[in-house]
Amino acid sequence: MNKLIVSLSCAVCLAIAAVQAHAADDTSARFRAVYTQEWAWRQAQFKGADDEDSQGEAADHLPKVDAATQAERERYWAEVLKKLDGISPAQLHGDDPVNYAVYRNQIETLLADQRFRTWEMPFNSDTAFWTNLGFTARHPLRTAEEYRRYLRQLDDIPRYFDEQIANMRAGLARGFSVPRVTLTGRDQSIADVVNAKGDDNLFYTPFRRMPALIPADVQAQLRAQGRETIQRSVIPAYAKLLDFMRNTYMKQARTTLAAESMPNGKAFYRTQIREFTTLDMSPEAIHQLGLKEVARIRQEMDQTIRDSGFKGSFPEFLHYLRTDPKFYPKSGEELLKDAAWVAKRVDGKIDRYIGRLPRQRFAIEPVPADLAPFYTGGRGGPGIYLVNTYDLPSRPLYSLTALTLHESAPGHAMQMPLAAEHEGLPDFRRYTYISAYGEGWALYSERLGVEMEMYDTPYDRFGYLSYQMWRACRLVVDTGIHHLGWTREQAQAFMRDHTALSEHEIETEVDRYIAWPGQALSYYLGELAIVDARAKAEKALGERFDIRAFHDTVLSLGSVPLPVLQQQVDAFIAKGGKSPYAQEK
Structure with missing residues (x-):
């Protein structure tokens, strides 16, 4: 009798397992049908669009942007979100739970932009149609x-x-x-x-x-x-x-300056924070974190000044950096050649830190003259690293190493092609860009330059720290402007007092934060997420920690929200710190 009961129990368990497996397969199939159809629709909607980071599908027309089309997009993405609500992530298997988290974040972001009608402000001081x-x-x-x-x-x-x-x-x-x-x-x-x-x-x-x-x-x-x-x-x-x-x-x-001063501004700013950081942090919490990090980085900067042998005060050192001609290129060609030298030095070291490298190379070119006056110091993406040769007295050489690491390799011009070349990911993860992840990785790449011994002099190291300080200041300045009511002059003064940025850079950067609420928060919060995830992995794995495997794990994800990044590093730890590409060998 007992054997019969055991036999029946096993049969019931097998039947339940079969039903669950069938339900999981059905759920995954429904989910894939949703994102496959929507992605194809999304590509058709934006055919012909272009910017410095990516090019939409080739077309003989530009995208429609009229109010009727925008309303249709809102209806469509609302329906997609409703379909996602009907799919339980717990019933997905393989990579689909991660795909679901990434995809849902994308749809929520797209829908929020439609509902706040951000298309009625189709440009800012950095980017314009x-x-x-x-x-x-x-x-x-x-x-x-x-x-x-x-x-x-x-x-x-x-x-x-x-x-x-x-x-x-x-x-x-x-x-x-x-x-x-x-x-x-x-x-x-x-x-x-x-x-x-x-x-x-x-x-x-x-x-x-x-x-x-x-x-x-x-x-x-x-x-x-x-x-x-x-x-x-x-x-x-x-x-x-x-x-x-x-x-x-x-x-x-x-x-007015503040995002919160616009219609439904408080809700709009919180939505922008979530879009660019993928985190549910309040402006107050971000502001306080920024002040804390500014104070911490300042201590490192003070030590670096002492290491340089300079005897004056912090403001005097900044004045020295901003005014001594030896720190500035004499020609645009010199600046481009120095950037190329930094990038080539990275080529000789990068395989010790990252296992899988992209096939796509990148060119180094000047920012086009029509964009340069209001453009950032550099911009990197698939196949290109643009260096701004306009107004050379505002392009310090002591910051060039950090800029190059951020914009070229191992930053944007490496990470974005790696994502595109990862054929195991759905297209919505290969060809989209989440600022917190992408900018977080690029800023982390600057930090990685310390381990790679890229900062040769105390001035180079101060340039790196000034860039870290610059991004920490953004947490303070962005929330200061858009939540606390700071003036433009107040924001500029804060940047001037804490970073080695030139006056031209301070003016263009602050205007960028004013006109693009929330975007400036993504950099430092993204970097902290990667730094914290690495520290957790190093502590958990001990001698088994492999820096190449860790970086391969982070870079293999495509572009993901920060909570997904943290979950995947936890999985990396649970699997013993193996590279995601280990099974391919």
Whole structure:
């Protein structure tokens, strides 16, 4: 009898297990169907879009951005979120629980932006829809058909700009705009397109050097069409935008600074914090953490000043760094060559710290002249590290190593291609960018430079610490402006007193934080998450800790929210600290 009971019990257990396995397979299939369909729809929505970090699918048009399309996107993503609510992550298996957490965060972020109508403010002091089109113009074209597609896209600029202008008018009407104080000079990049005639126009760039495989007579025809399209469509569209910016937007934009001063501002700022940091932290908690980290880094900076042999005070040392010509490049070429030397030194060391490296290489080029006056000191992404050679007295060489580690390798120009090349991940993890993870890794890369012995002099190390201080100051300044009501001058003074940034950098950076609430918080909070995760792994694994395996684990994730990063490092520890690629060997 007992054997029969045991036998029946086993049969029941097997039946239950089979049912559970079937339910898990069904749940995973439903989840994959949701994200596969939505991802394809999302790519179709943004075909033709471009910026310095990524290019949307090639298209003969620009994305629709009108209010009706925005409303449809809100409805669509709300429906997707409802479908996700009906899927239990506990019933998913394999990589899908992680995929679910990452994907849900993406949809919640996309939906929140639609509900707050952030598309009514489609630019800030760092990035603008009209300058993004410049990246499209700079992409090399290979075939006659690609040129014809580019021409059709240029013809779509008037429609695209009209929709953006209508959105900005709606934003102005409800007090949702870029702060007026950050707009000075931002119209120049528009005017440059209006005033550049013929072959000098930015949008003629692809026609200046055409592939030899295109027959000469076809090249001549395409060039003629390019000149005609620029004159007929591009310049009038930019002229209309310029008139709107100068005579309407710049005069009617809000005079307040804080995100919380806008309609439903407190909720909006909290949503921006969550979007850029992926954490549920209050502005007060972030502000206090920033002050704590500023004080801690200041102690390291003071020690580094002593190591340099300088005998004066902290303000005197900053003045020395900002004014002595030996710390600044004499030409843009010198700055680019020094950046290349730093990047090449990394090449010789990186395999000791990271196991899997990307196949894609990166170029080092100057920031385009039309963007440079208001651009950051550098920007990195797939295949490119842009170095700002504008206003050389504001480009200190003592910060160049930290900048290069952040923007090129092992930072952005390495992490982003690694994600794209990871074929085991769904596309929504390979080709999207979460600021807390991406900027956190890039800032951590600066810290990794200490272990890699990249900072040769006390001045280089001070430059690194100043960059760390810069990002810690952002926690204080961003929350100070958008939550505590700080003035622009107050924010600039805080940056001036605590970092070695030049005056030009301080002005452009503070304006960036004013016009882009929450984004500046992602860097330091992301770095702290990686530093804390590494410390936890080192403590738990002891002698089994392998720095290459740890970094491979972090970089194998694609772009993920910080709580997911922490969970995956816990799993790395539980598996004994093995590289995610160990099974491939």
